[in-house]
Amino acid sequence: MDELITYAENTWCPGCGNFGILTAFKKAVKKLEDEGRGKKDLVITAGIGCHGKIFDYLKLSGIYSIHGRSMATAQGIKIANPGLRVVAFAGDGDAFGEGIAHMIFAAKRNSDITVILHDNGVYGLTTGQYAPTSVKGFKGPSTPRGSIEEPLNPLALMLEARATFVARGYVGKLDHLVDVITKAIRHQGFSFVDIFQPCVTFNNTYKRYNEKVEILNHIPADYDEAMSIAKMEDKLPVGVIYRVEKPVFHKELYGDFNPVLKKLSKEKRIAEIKKMLSAL
Amino acid sequence: MDELITYAENTWCPGCGNFGILTAFKKAVKKLEDEGRGKKDLVITAGIGCHGKIFDYLKLSGIYSIHGRSMATAQGIKIANPGLRVVAFAGDGDAFGEGIAHMIFAAKRNSDITVILHDNGVYGLTTGQYAPTSVKGFKGPSTPRGSIEEPLNPLALMLEARATFVARGYVGKLDHLVDVITKAIRHQGFSFVDIFQPCVTFNNTYKRYNEKVEILNHIPADYDEAMSIAKMEDKLPVGVIYRVEKPVFHKELYGDFNPVLKKLSKEKRIAEIKKMLSAL
Amino acid sequence: MTGEVFTFLIGGKAGEGVKKAGSVAARLFASMGREVFEMDDYQSLIRGGHNFSVISTASRKITSHYTRANLIVAMDKRSYELHKQDLGEDGIMLYDSEIKGDLKGLGIPLRAEAKKYPNPDLRLGLGAVTVLAVAVGMDKESLKKLIQSEYPRDLDINIAYATTIYDMASPEIGGKFRLNNSDKKRVIYSGNEIIALGAAAGGLDIYYAYPMTPSSSLMHTLAAQGEKLGIIVVHPENEIAVVNMAIGSIFAGAKSMVGSSGGGFALMQEGFSLAGMLEAPLLCCLASRPGPSTGVPTYTAQGDLNFAIHQGHGEFPRIVASPGCIEEAFYLTSEMLDLVWRFQTPGILLTEKHLTESSMTLDIHINKAEHFQPLMHYGGEYKRYLDSKDGIAPLLFPPSDELIKWNSYEHDETGITTENPELIAKMQEKRNRKKISLLNHLKNKHTVNIYGERGPLIFTYGSTTMSVREALRAGDIDATVVQPIYLEPLPVWELEKYKDKELIVVEQSCAGQFALLLKEKAELNPGSVIKKYDGRPFDPVELAIEIKKAVSNG
Amino acid sequence: MTGEVFTFLIGGKAGEGVKKAGSVAARLFASMGREVFEMDDYQSLIRGGHNFSVISTASRKITSHYTRANLIVAMDKRSYELHKQDLGEDGIMLYDSEIKGDLKGLGIPLRAEAKKYPNPDLRLGLGAVTVLAVAVGMDKESLKKLIQSEYPRDLDINIAYATTIYDMASPEIGGKFRLNNSDKKRVIYSGNEIIALGAAAGGLDIYYAYPMTPSSSLMHTLAAQGEKLGIIVVHPENEIAVVNMAIGSIFAGAKSMVGSSGGGFALMQEGFSLAGMLEAPLLCCLASRPGPSTGVPTYTAQGDLNFAIHQGHGEFPRIVASPGCIEEAFYLTSEMLDLVWRFQTPGILLTEKHLTESSMTLDIHINKAEHFQPLMHYGGEYKRYLDSKDGIAPLLFPPSDELIKWNSYEHDETGITTENPELIAKMQEKRNRKKISLLNHLKNKHTVNIYGERGPLIFTYGSTTMSVREALRAGDIDATVVQPIYLEPLPVWELEKYKDKELIVVEQSCAGQFALLLKEKAELNPGSVIKKYDGRPFDPVELAIEIKKAVSNG
Numbered sequence A, B: 001m002d003e004l005i006t007y008a009e010n011t012w013c014p015g016c017g018n019f020g021i022l023t024a025f026k027k028a029v030k031k032l033e034d035e036g037r038g039k040k041d042l043v044i045t046a047g048i049g050c051h052g053k054i055f056d057y058l059k060l061s062g063i064y065s066i067h068g069r070s071m072a073t074a075q076g077i078k079i080a081n082p083g084l085r086v087v088a089f090a091g092d093g094d095a096f097g098e099g100i101a102h103m104i105f106a107a108k109r110n111s112d113i114t115v116i117l118h119d120n121g122v123y124g125l126t127t128g129q130y131a132p133t134s135v136k137g138f139k140g141p142s143t144p145r146g147s148i149e150e151p152l153n154p155l156a157l158m159l160e161a162r163a164t165f166v167a168r169g170y171v172g173k174l175d176h177l178v179d180v181i182t183k184a185i186r187h188q189g190f191s192f193v194d195i196f197q198p199c200v201t202f203n204n205t206y207k208r209y210n211e212k213v214e215i216l217n218h219i220p221a222d223y224d225e226a227m228s229i230a231k232m233e234d235k236l237p238v239g240v241i242y243r244v245e246k247p248v249f250h251k252e253l254y255g256d257f258n259p260v261l262k263k264l265s266k267e268k269r270i271a272e273i274k275k276m277l278s279a280l
Numbered sequence C, D: 001m002t003g004e005v006f007t008f009l010i011g012g013k014a015g016e017g018v019k020k021a022g023s024v025a026a027r028l029f030a031s032m033g034r035e036v037f038e039m040d041d042y043q044s045l046i047r048g049g050h051n052f053s054v055i056s057t058a059s060r061k062i063t064s065h066y067t068r069a070n071l072i073v074a075m076d077k078r079s080y081e082l083h084k085q086d087l088g089e090d091g092i093m094l095y096d097s098e099i100k101g102d103l104k105g106l107g108i109p110l111r112a113e114a115k116k117y118p119n120p121d122l123r124l125g126l127g128a129v130t131v132l133a134v135a136v137g138m139d140k141e142s143l144k145k146l147i148q149s150e151y152p153r154d155l156d157i158n159i160a161y162a163t164t165i166y167d168m169a170s171p172e173i174g175g176k177f178r179l180n181n182s183d184k185k186r187v188i189y190s191g192n193e194i195i196a197l198g199a200a201a202g203g204l205d206i207y208y209a210y211p212m213t214p215s216s217s218l219m220h221t222l223a224a225q226g227e228k229l230g231i232i233v234v235h236p237e238n239e240i241a242v243v244n245m246a247i248g249s250i251f252a253g254a255k256s257m258v259g260s261s262g263g264g265f266a267l268m269q270e271g272f273s274l275a276g277m278l279e280a281p282l283l284c285c286l287a288s289r290p291g292p293s294t295g296v297p298t299y300t301a302q303g304d305l306n307f308a309i310h311q312g313h314g315e316f317p318r319i320v321a322s323p324g325c326i327e328e329a330f331y332l333t334s335e336m337l338d339l340v341w342r343f344q345t346p347g348i349l350l351t352e353k354h355l356t357e358s359s360m361t362l363d364i365h366i367n368k369a370e371h372f373q374p375l376m377h378y379g380g381e382y383k384r385y386l387d388s389k390d391g392i393a394p395l396l397f398p399p400s401d402e403l404i405k406w407n408s409y410e411h412d413e414t415g416i417t418t419e420n421p422e423l424i425a426k427m428q429e430k431r432n433r434k435k436i437s438l439l440n441h442l443k444n445k446h447t448v449n450i451y452g453e454r455g456p457l458i459f460t461y462g463s464t465t466m467s468v469r470e471a472l473r474a475g476d477i478d479a480t481v482v483q484p485i486y487l488e489p490l491p492v493w494e495l496e497k498y499k500d501k502e503l504i505v506v507e508q509s510c511a512g513q514f515a516l517l518l519k520e521k522a523e524l525n526p527g528s529v530i531k532k533y534d535g536r537p538f539d540p541v542e543l544a545i546e547i548k549k550a551v552s553n554g
Ligand SMILES: Cc1ncc(C[n+]2csc(CCOP(=O)(O)OP(=O)(O)O)c2C)c(N)n1
Pocket: A047, A048, A049, A050, A051, A052, A066, A067, A090, A091, A092, A093, A094, A095, A118, A120, A122, A123, A124, A125, A126, A131, D210, D211, D212, D213, D239, D263, D264, D267, D294
């Protein structure tokens, strides 16, 4: 598996849930390769945060984007060359704070990308401020007396925004996580994987998740069931929560065209312009 | 009622739904005044778009903000002086395109402001491009072959984001609209009114709404009923769809303090700083 | 020299076909083989208020509309009142006969006749075009052809209506203004339309934008014409998505452009800086309107010059150029696409409402458009940020067996994040070196336009150049106009020769940003600065007077 | 002169208490009545990697850390390897005895002893502080007191652990570096801490921010201390909310400030321009790090100068000032609050990581802080945008019976939208006039710091001033340091006298933006520019050498 790793020094805290995501993702890439979906066509983007460091560690092409924008960047890549499979890594602050608009619209338009959410309920890299997914009362340096906001529910929001593939995983259930990621990447359309990723330094949730996480043994029958699973609180089911096939954005936009690979020849283009320029 | 109107020339298209919103809002202000909630404490903000022009027409203090930010501006006003009641006018492009993050977080933190959505399903002022609430297939100058995105559902999104007051009105049902706006402003916490506002020039929906809009004769029992009403498509119920009491943001932030009216005296402040500066 | 210029003005409420009538009038003149300049003045509203279009035409080159009109058609009272002062000597004021009051000129029952058909508002503009046709002596047959191509909806009604108006107006004004014809047939395009075509010629693949006046019509043009040209247009949720999507597309190998006005651009700054770090060839079209903030959306200004030059935090080479006329906008757009790809750094085509939304007769030589083939990596291990001598590393697009990493953090040559001091310094230098490469390249390029050979020196840039050039014609002034096309880097090498000269600067800014730029960067000495900052472009006659004043003071 | 400086360096992995130990060491020196400068070097990671803190102390004023250290404590191999070159003559290298290899210096069983207690990682920093205490000859009792106040958690364990280390180290290094004491007790604050207090002194009511290094600790300080000071801190969803909420709060009468670094600021530009149009007194604290884009988040640079000066589209007065030392940051923050409220226009306190996150002993005279009472409207009809002579209209806050309209569109005096050309021009002029009022005001203010009276002229600004001043001491150089506090408007009237002089510029930028600014705006002539752009602040000894070189070349 080492051919998926660069020379960059790994600087995640020992015990960080991100290691699990890295491992699971690499396994998923392998699995996809075995199916004939080569890693050559796979490109990645990442936001800024502890999660983003996965960009440096993975020997895959792509863009280390800016905070909150990895899913916008990813969509741009897909639009230019739909032959690429694009995976955007994002933090919870990244995707549901700074970049929430892009998440909602990526889902709404069924952009054919995969978003992997490193959901640690905290702004890790900036030293532990509360995040949009933090529980009310969370103490961080910007909220020393406890945060006063209720958390957002990423799964429910993505369902509401019309995502066509919504799943959840937990780094404490690695094989299952590999499976979920693999399915997400295989999905045609917008796929979203919310991964419970304990931050041992600022929000150590291993205990809570180990108690509450349960593997779903079926794909929910419909949207309503998916929504109710997304909103469970006593138990935290992981697995594919919703999946539906719908036309994907780039096909709706231009059918089988490919802006990079099927460019109009310079000659044809110039001929068209000439036509326009001669018409009065 | 003319004391609520400035000398600015009204430049909405004849027949525009915005006239109904202006009339209803003025009536609501009157009603609230009769209840003893004087218009002196009422300040308004607006985004940029046809809707925003209401700022110029209303003889009320406030900020004519920028595109997509009227609800952020409004929250800032409220935080500084919670004694003010703050109403943010927003367009659908404004609130659910450019400014969607602020909408979700205003709801999430239960900011005690009222957002009035001029929901015309189009970017009016910029000459008719599709909006986040436009139906799929909508033809505008940026989508001459029809928009390829499904619309967002403002009510459902606000419910999902934990808004504590969610309502819908229609300019074709004016008295009812007055009632809904009045209730929204009375509500303590984040209140959202989605107003069907036909744009006669670019998206004339009078016929559709006249056929489908129905006045709700009860407030739904709970969140789930609210959500299912929000998602109805054959009928479009108007009225208060959801209402719940929850702690409001500014009280959670600082209790009964008021940053503007209960400022620490300069002397006390300086004494505190001196204390800090003398501690080693 | 103004004598040979003929100006037509039509004013009315928004939504009554004024703009359309203006553009048909422009085409009418162009079809006579004349040169045309059209300026549309409209408010930020959809119906009502006051719109007007001014179309000036001449048998020689013309680069501005004139305020003083030969023929005015006022569709409503407000237009009459506002524009009666604009009527030139021997000019004719026509107004809709339903307008009440003590009016001078000739009433024409434009509305009354239109009411005989359904949707009367749709006819009014045609009525105005018809009286123009009458006044310039166009025969009915030619008018009919024009209607067929320009007002094809409800064609029969239109022809019937126009015929009535024609017959009514003929006895009064028939052939009052006979204009020279010629065989030369030129196209008419607005600035935004021609920027669209220039980008297409330069190889544009994808255009991203969120609507914002006066940039929106660039998106609309590309959306309408894109299918034919193989150009994709995407209008996403906001400007931040716009710029970040564009950067994603560039990574995948697509020539991508974004467009907006000041407020939308402000939101793109973080992305602009990202492009600087990634070394992504991002082209931005910034169409200015009076600011700050929302400002005056549908009017013109040059207040964003410094803002454009200093877009984005941190240090990286930026390219900013501004076309001096609509024709130049075509070539410059393709050239800017060439440059950003050549130097792998973001650039801005800076322009103004007065250029993007005005229209002009044009003579475009498509072969003069640039179409750069990017420097590509062939064989061997790939390093995205190879520390080459000129600072430029070859490109490679996915899919590839090589590792292609673009990184917003400071990075090593491969694109992996670094915090190493030597590497940080090296990469800062690498990017800085591209500035030198860019300068060297530009030194061999045409970077400054010079019109005229003698007389006082007038410096200007952007759309104001069109006003200045016409002012010289209008005022019969012999002067030399110097227009830097590039503003960042400013081609100081071309400007050196003006160092100790007296010069006059003309710009549409209150702070005089351009004059300061010339002073600060090129050490020039702007003696007098003629400024206008009320949102309106200069009128050539008035500007000529100001220039003359400046010359005699100087 | 370096002789009297004592430098302590501690290096180790992030999460092992290095930073904390550094700050305790600084306090230790300060408690001896000495002057202290502390610089923390850390990477963008939470645990692991390599962190170090350098604390230099002297009995005279000291404005920089020194690289060359007298005492080094290396907690891990990497620290040993990286810093062995930093050991000065007669310096002592201490390292954790678990580090393997061929090491020079003295092994101390910091880790081995710590392992005898739970959570050994929590002790390591204390171990380093203890050996420092031993080396400077602090007695056990004083050390115990220090531990009580600085390491109160697990106090007994800490004292036991420290006692063991103390006893082990004493025979080897006890009292090796006896330092002069004095009675003067000074506080130590970091730049961000002191900016927080300066803002408080200036009357801040609400602070809005979204975390971003190296600005975050300003938010953290205000969040922690806000309750006592009556200051509210809000951390919303993104920077765009930050700036727009702040503007809302200002409208309601609250003195509001926002803070971020380059990337976050880029996102605030539209709001900044909005503040310009609304005439909202918005104060922004921009803490720079190396860019462009994400850049190098935890290091220092001065690459955002032009970006700061030209924030926001359109034309309106901007105020940009940069403190030259941590002490000045206190006063300048209050002064900037004063200025933005006085002139009702947005301003930027521009600073760098090297100031915001370094710490220094300070002597603050709180009465010198500014605390402006805004010009208020009393009686009569209210016009928000009254076209007054100096461009400044009185303020009025809701609730009020008067109509208070702030408008992002161009507006009339009441604040109602206008598209009228005369009004547009008038309002542009009104805002432009505030620039003149501001200039006149600043002409009576202290806007440039000058250190020294003779010798070569050195121009610098911001945190680099601290480096330059210490370099002069380190190199025993007699020179005059000129530090413009204000960068926009640049106080050219104070700089005129340097016009034809030879001068040296020192700055932390690759493009040399400050030197260009001096050249372009003040027509100065920067003969040599000493630049550093690897993310690290200057070392005074090395900088002294460069200055000497520049002087002898000049
Ligand atoms: C525009 C902008 N604002 C702020 C930052 C600073 N910043 C870096 S990472 C981060 C948040 C990280 O939180 P999250 O996305 O949850 O990632 P995590 O570190 O928890 O993996 C922030 C605010 C930035 N880089 N850019």
